[in-house]
Amino acid sequence: MTTTLITGGTVVSATGRSHADVLLDGDKIAAVLRPGSELLGTDLTASVDRVIDASGKYVIPGGIDAHTHMQLPFGGTAASDTFETGTRAAAWGGTTTIVDFAVQTYGERVEDGLAKWHELAAGNCAIDYGFHQIIGGVDDNSLAVMPKLVDEGITSFKMFMAYPGVFYSDDAKILKAMQVAADTGLLTMMHAENGPVIDVLAEQLIAAGKTDPYNHGLARVWQAEEEATHRAIMLGNITGAPLYIVHVSAKQAVEQLAIARDRGQNVFGETCPQYLYLSLEEQLGASSEEWGSFEGAKWVCSTPLRSRAEGHQDHMWRALRTNDLQMVSTDHCPFCMKGQKDLGLGDFRKIPNGIGSVEHRLDLMYQGVVTGEITLERWVELTSTTPARMFGMYGKKGVIQPGADGDVVIYDPNGHTSIGYDKTHHMNMDHSAWEGFEIDGHVDTVISKGKVIVDDNEYLGAKGDGAFIKRGLSQYLI
Numbered sequence: 001m002t003t004t005l006i007t008g009g010t011v012v013s014a015t016g017r018s019h020a021d022v023l024l025d026g027d028k029i030a031a032v033l034r035p036g037s038e039l040l041g042t043d044l045t046a047s048v049d050r051v052i053d054a055s056g057k058y059v060i061p062g063g064i065d066a067h068t069h070m071q072l073p074f075g076g077t078a079a080s081d082t083f084e085t086g087t088r089a090a091a092w093g094g095t096t097t098i099v100d101f102a103v104q105t106y107g108e109r110v111e112d113g114l115a116k117w118h119e120l121a122a123g124n125c126a127i128d129y130g131f132h133q134i135i136g137g138v139d140d141n142s143l144a145v146m147p148k149l150v151d152e153g154i155t156s157f158k159m160f161m162a163y164p165g166v167f168y169s170d171d172a173k174i175l176k177a178m179q180v181a182a183d184t185g186l187l188t189m190m191h192a193e194n195g196p197v198i199d200v201l202a203e204q205l206i207a208a209g210k211t212d213p214y215n216h217g218l219a220r221v222w223q224a225e226e227e228a229t230h231r232a233i234m235l236g237n238i239t240g241a242p243l244y245i246v247h248v249s250a251k252q253a254v255e256q257l258a259i260a261r262d263r264g265q266n267v268f269g270e271t272c273p274q275y276l277y278l279s280l281e282e283q284l285g286a287s288s289e290e291w292g293s294f295e296g297a298k299w300v301c302s303t304p305l306r307s308r309a310e311g312h313q314d315h316m317w318r319a320l321r322t323n324d325l326q327m328v329s330t331d332h333c334p335f336c337m338k339g340q341k342d343l344g345l346g347d348f349r350k351i352p353n354g355i356g357s358v359e360h361r362l363d364l365m366y367q368g369v370v371t372g373e374i375t376l377e378r379w380v381e382l383t384s385t386t387p388a389r390m391f392g393m394y395g396k397k398g399v400i401q402p403g404a405d406g407d408v409v410i411y412d413p414n415g416h417t418s419i420g421y422d423k424t425h426h427m428n429m430d431h432s433a434w435e436g437f438e439i440d441g442h443v444d445t446v447i448s449k450g451k452v453i454v455d456d457n458e459y460l461g462a463k464g465d466g467a468f469i470k471r472g473l474s475q476y477l478i
């Protein structure tokens with residue numbers, strides 16, 4: 001068993017920061033040497049296998065990205081990162097755990113969808129991983145199987161009020177599934193957009209000759225997000241099922257969450273870096289020499305990037321400060337422009353939806369610390385501690401304390417990261433949605449279960465390092 005001592009750094013948690021040394025023994029954290037600790041004053045440097053000097057740097061729990069879609073079949077193609085490439089990219093960016101979505105659609109058995117996801121991931125991941133279950137087809141079989149998911153460590157499932165004909169569930173189906181969730185402790189995750197309304201608006205735009213990616217944003221109006229968010233909250237209220245709204249981008253949807261939370265309902269929301277930084281005008285409306293006005297396809301995702309003029313982005317930052325939103329995940333769902341996004345040339349509805357960001361979440365959120373949008377502690381809370389609590393992994397993940405997994409990132413606030421095109425990221429994509437972003441910080445060292453997997457811009461991990469995590473029930477409920 002390898003022992004590692006991280007010395008001289010500032011250990012940051014969701015609730016504070018302190019100068020402390022961290023001792024890793026095998027795959028666990030053995031001790032945090034700060035005032036009050038038994039081992040403080042003992043010189044361990046000679047007795048450990050390795051000493052890492054973290055002077056001037058932050059020592060934080062490894063990032064947890066609770067919303068990724070490796071290899072997701074979508075729009076006639078599949079997300080371009082495999083579990084191997086996507087988890088390696090995540091590791092590069094300081095994320096040591098992902099929670100991906102196993103898929104079940106109409107007519108399929110939930111067990112089969114889940115088994116397939118285990119097959120895709122097993123032995124291929126660089127970091128630990130868990131699964132949520134997508135229930136795309138609510139029927140007697142899926143309703144009967146849902147309670148068994150809890151025993152398998154799949155304690156959350158996602159339903160869709162969008163994408164009619166693909167993953168969509170109507171209110172009756174959602175109600176029935178939520179009743180099962182309320183009985184079993186499963187956390188209901190909701191894609192909250194009114195899909196039938198959006199599809200009519202999209203069809204009308206196409207009929208009027210408006211086929212560019214920009215129109216994806218015009219079709220997916222904020223009212224469709226606010227309305228669906230409200231409806232999901234009411235269905236949660238009727239059934240008593242705790243509810244987690246994924247990828248929130250409209251300020252009006254946040255308002256619905258805030259009202260429900262003020263009433264004491266178990267309702268939570270996540271946003272993603274793209275909804276904090278990017279916009280309808282600048283990205284969906286972009287054009288380039290290579291792609292013309294199809295350039296915006298790089299940023300076609302759902303919910304869509306919203307108008308900066310309407311102030312959604314500022315409101316998302318605010319909601320992260322006030323805890324109206326609790327978490328930041330990426331919704332990592334990468335597609336290449338050539339051969340994937342370009343399926344939608346001439347019809348924005350055919351552009352596979354998704355952005356790749358799994359590698360950049362910690363950096364992008366750290367830039368929010370630099371600009372004063374969030375505190376250092378909130379950064380750790382949003383990207384690691386709350387995801388661990390929300391999805392039943394806290395204690396093992398999300399915190400630096402004795403007994404926790406040895407998932408630790410050493411982050412250098414004096415370093416610099418330029419995010420860009422071509423070879424400067426590790427995701428399997430032919431472009432970057434984040435080209436040109438400059439971060440005043442740097443992921444220096446990434447340790448997963450006691451093993452250094454990223455060290456000074458060198459990758460030392462291997463596929464198969466990561467294992468499936470059987471998650472418990474949410475530890476975040478009111």
Ligand code: URP
Nearest residue numbers: 301302303331333353354
């Ligand atoms: O555009 C997105 N978000 N693609 C992934 C599927 C989903 O709805 O999360």
Ligand code: ZN
Nearest residue numbers: 191246247302
């Ligand atoms: Zn979604």
Ligand code: ZN
Nearest residue numbers: 067069331333
């Ligand atoms: Zn998603």
Ligand code: ZN
Nearest residue numbers: 412415442444
């Ligand atoms: Zn550095």
